[in-house]
Structure formats: structure tokens, C-alpha cells
Amino acid sequence: MTTPDLTVTVGGLTLANPVLAASGTFGYGLDLDDLCPPERLGGIVTKGLSPEPRAGAPMPRIAETACGMLNAIGLENIGVEAFCREKLPVLRERGVTVIVNVFGASSGQYRDVIERCEAAGGIAGYELNVSCPNVSSGGMEFGHDPALLEELTRLCRDATVKPLWVKLSPNAPDLIATAQAAAAGGADALSLINTLRGMAIDPYRRRPELARTFGGLSGPAVMPVALRMVYEVHRALPGVPLVGLGGIETGLDAVRFMLAGASAVQVGTATFRRPDAMLRIIEELEAYCRETKTSRVASLTGALEEI
């Protein structure tokens, strides 16, 4: 068999392979350069960027859990200005496909980040992290209120012609309603899932392990939930491209997400355990295609057989 074709198209973007680094777990793409050169990936999703730099939450902000981890980083980031000045030129020169993950405390802040990136140039697309409280509407998370989410997506849609992805929260009360709202607002694709809200307790100190008490659960523990959500959204909105993530550690995990309906996948927590995890996943995906005589990896999307 000839070499399998690993290219995929997702939400207006063609990627050399379907494996992207997930936001917040690969810095700004260059921290692990010697172990995982970013240009070998389908793309990178940056750490969430806000208009101004943020220091993030107090320590401890990470706790290990069974088959996963909890984090409450508090959206620490260098701010969009420093990203465009210090990181973006290197990524651009290296030919890395860069998706900027965007967040803000108001819809205006989201738009601000996009506008400043547009002015800098060289960005392939945007992913909105909607798991943040909207300060101007009383702290309700954007991703929990379909009307708010549609309005935010539309505002960002108007700021760019580049691919716009919306990353859904698994904690929202109605997954399908939020997916529909993001699509109605003009999203080109939906990424799912972000972390699941949880907590860990130290029995001897009799305290929560995280300084902020609650954190986001990620890693293999969340994969069945993430697969179910990708599958449900794909069935409810078959025309909307999806990017699947949550606990992916192997090429077969990536295949599972694609069969459920994802056009591409992201890998987060696995990189903390093995910095070269994504390169291995790409190799394993290719091996799976050879083994199963799949000439185009893109043909796996939504190819799940019903029982």
C-alpha cells in the first residue's frame, strides 16, 4: 500500500495531519522544541491569550488524580501583545500552523485579542475558550448560556475571515443547545471537550489539594465522556466539523475520536507524561491506516458502524 494520506480539512483549514497540540499544554509551541518540533504536528493551539498578561491562580494549581489530573492554572498567559511580538515571528518562520486560543472577561476582550492577532498576521485560525465567566453579565460562563455564546461567536466572526473554532465546555447544562448556538453564530468548527470541573482532597491536611478548591479534570479519565459528547454533537449537527479531545494518549484513541465524528484531534495531558506523545500518535495513526488499508485518514471521520 502507498503511504496513507494524513491530510485533513477541518473548519476551513487544511492540516498536514489531524493531530494538534491542545491549548494550555504546549505553551506557545516552542517550549518542547527539541522533543516535539511544532512543525511536525497538524498544528498547535496556543495557551489561551487575553488582551493583557495574567499571573494566574495561586499555588498549588495542579493535582494528580486517578488516570488524569486537575488543574486550576487560572488562565496565566503572556498577553496577546507579547505573543505577537516574541513568539509569533518564530512560529511563522518555522511554518507552524498556529491556532490562537482566545479568552476574555467580556465579549469585547475576545474581539480585542482577535483584532490584534489579525493586525500581526500569520495566524491560521482562532479557537474561543468559552469556559470563562463573563464579568459584565454577572459571572455566567459564556459557554453555559446559548444566547450569550451565539452573540460572542458572532462578534468574533465579524472580526476575522479566518477559521473560527469554538471550544465547548463539558460542564454546560445543554451540550446540543450550546453547539447549535456556536454554529448559528458562525463557528466553522467546534472543539470538544474542555476540562470537567472537579476537586481533590488531601485527607491528612483535611483541605482541598488546589488553592482554588476546584479545578478542571483532564487525561484518560475523561475520554469516555469526551467521546460521547463528540458522538452526540456529530449526530445532532452532522454538517458541523468537530475537533475531538480529552484523554487521547495513542493513535488508536485518535482513531476512536475520528470514528465518533471528529475531523481532527488535540492532545493535552499526554504531553506532560511524554513530551513526544503527539509524534508517536501521528506514527500510530499512520500504522493503523496501513494495517486497515485506509488510504485517507480523513475517511475515518464519522465512520462508526452502528450496533
Ligand SMILES: Cc1cc2nc3c(=O)[nH]c(=O)nc-3n(C[C@H](O)[C@H](O)[C@H](O)COP(=O)(O)O)c2cc1C
Ligand atoms: C494545565 C492545563 C492548562 C489548560 N489551559 C487551557 C487554556 O488556556 N485554554 C483552553 O481552552 N483549554 C485549556 N486546557 C484544556 C485542554 O486544552 C484540554 O481541553 C483538556 O485538558 C482535555 O484534553 P486532554 O485530556 O488531552 O488534556 C488546559 C488543560 C490543562 C491540563
